[in-house]
Amino acid sequence: MSERERNGGGKRSGRGPGRGDGGRSARAGGDSGQRPADRARQAADLLGTVLGRVRYAADGAAAEDAIEAGASTLTAAAPGWEAISAAAVTAAVEAVRRCWAGGWYPADLVRIVRREAPDAASPALVLDAVAAEEARRPRPSDAARDPRWRAQLTDLDARVWWDADPGYLDAVAARRRTSRFETAYDVLTALRLLSRLPRITPLPPPPGSPDPAGAPRPSSGAGGPGGASATRALGRIRALLAKAEATGFPEEAEALSAKAQELMARHSIDEALLAHAHGPGASGPADGPAAFRIGIEGPYEQGKALLLDAVAAANRCQAVWAGELAFSTVVGFPPDLEATELLYTSLLLQATSAMNRAGDAHHARGRSRRTRDFRQTFLVAYADRIRTRLSAATAAATAAATAESTAPDRLLPVLAARELAVQETTGTLFPDTAPVRLRGIRDAAGWHQGTAAADRAHLGRPEGDTPT
Numbered sequence: 001m002s003e004r005e006r007n008g009g010g011k012r013s014g015r016g017p018g019r020g021d022g023g024r025s026a027r028a029g030g031d032s033g034q035r036p037a038d039r040a041r042q043a044a045d046l047l048g049t050v051l052g053r054v055r056y057a058a059d060g061a062a063a064e065d066a067i068e069a070g071a072s073t074l075t076a077a078a079p080g081w082e083a084i085s086a087a088a089v090t091a092a093v094e095a096v097r098r099c100w101a102g103g104w105y106p107a108d109l110v111r112i113v114r115r116e117a118p119d120a121a122s123p124a125l126v127l128d129a130v131a132a133e134e135a136r137r138p139r140p141s142d143a144a145r146d147p148r149w150r151a152q153l154t155d156l157d158a159r160v161w162w163d164a165d166p167g168y169l170d171a172v173a174a175r176r177r178t179s180r181f182e183t184a185y186d187v188l189t190a191l192r193l194l195s196r197l198p199r200i201t202p203l204p205p206p207p208g209s210p211d212p213a214g215a216p217r218p219s220s221g222a223g224g225p226g227g228a229s230a231t232r233a234l235g236r237i238r239a240l241l242a243k244a245e246a247t248g249f250p251e252e253a254e255a256l257s258a259k260a261q262e263l264m265a266r267h268s269i270d271e272a273l274l275a276h277a278h279g280p281g282a283s284g285p286a287d288g289p290a291a292f293r294i295g296i297e298g299p300y301e302q303g304k305a306l307l308l309d310a311v312a313a314a315n316r317c318q319a320v321w322a323g324e325l326a327f328s329t330v331v332g333f334p335p336d337l338e339a340t341e342l343l344y345t346s347l348l349l350q351a352t353s354a355m356n357r358a359g360d361a362h363h364a365r366g367r368s369r370r371t372r373d374f375r376q377t378f379l380v381a382y383a384d385r386i387r388t389r390l391s392a393a394t395a396a397a398t399a400a401a402t403a404e405s406t407a408p409d410r411l412l413p414v415l416a417a418r419e420l421a422v423q424e425t426t427g428t429l430f431p432d433t434a435p436v437r438l439r440g441i442r443d444a445a446g447w448h449q450g451t452a453a454a455d456r457a458h459l460g461r462p463e464g465d466t467p468t
Helices: 036-056 061-075 081-101 104-115 121-136 139-143 147-156 166-176 180-195 229-248 252-277 302-316 333-363 368-404 408-429 443-456
Strands: 292-293 318-322 327-332
Touching: 036 061, 036 081, 036 180, 061 180, 081 121, 081 166, 081 180, 104 121, 104 147, 104 180, 121 147, 121 166, 121 180, 139 252, 166 180, 229 252, 229 327, 229 333, 252 333, 252 368, 252 408, 302 318, 302 327, 302 333, 302 368, 318 408, 327 333, 327 408, 333 368, 368 408
Parallel strands: none
Antiparallel strands: 292 327, 318 327
């Protein structure tokens, strides 16, 4: 996408109908002599033709011209504005379904559109399309959805807020205070973005989803090997980390984090042993790892991706960063994925707070020209040091569990088998990964302060111990 297109260059520049006239024409109401079914068919055909031109137009001025011409055509279309509105909602639903088939999840879709869109209109319209698609989905299919999928829809507040599809475009225009031409322009821009998204690696079917024969797969958590005890453990871990992040007293945060880390390690090992004891089918789909995506957005994406990789590795998971798509995919067994997400979120909050404090002090000393380099280097150093500390903590927790186990000769082979399964699944999903070359890591002060901040971070180290 060109810089001109990102900035909305040429958009609504006066070549199309303006805000005052609402983009209406004498034909905008449609031919009252036509049957509704005929108008709907004509509107769908016309919109399909316009979308074809918009989708395949070259980036930059050519795309702007195609979108403006298409918006003018739609506002004056013979089938009428309401028929165009209903056709636009249907086209948006179909575009979203193609994205689902291409491996996208709701949060991934909204995130990439927010990054690529020239303004705030496209993300809002794409969210409406997600809501419309969900509303049209047959309810029995909900059982096949990943719980993360449903949680993302809730977090995004994806809901149908308009009364009926024929009135959708007018409802958008009223909400955004735009003309019909401007509304059509925004809709075509959003549909162009959706139509040009690449296919991405699909995630493995989640635990709890039906297999091809229709039987549900066992899930981790309350329905998995650990049952209600696993749910209680995760609830306690979340609560402890939330308190550790909120408290203003370092000693209290240290104690809370220590307890959370202990529970996290024990939960992972207990789940692994229970799944092994229950035999095939106890730990998820085909006894294999699951996966989830987590957004890695700017600024300082490199440092954030490295921090996630460090946390994932310590929890026997693997993270694969797709920088151009603004997310990382984490592969692992469900309890380890839970631990990775919880700990990464907590450490990122700690790292960002420490980085901002150090960066502000760096700026106050008159080094504003290097502030970005300082912060980028700080976060990379933080992630590097956290990797060392987490690896040591994992080794210590495993050694303690082995010493306390009634069958110590069984634990290490079980953990090794799970690590191998994660490696094989990651290799199958991402056969062409390559190391990332770090850039902008050239500020010595940032490196030293980032390392020091990582040493102060709360990982669950018992009080009195010194960092490894």
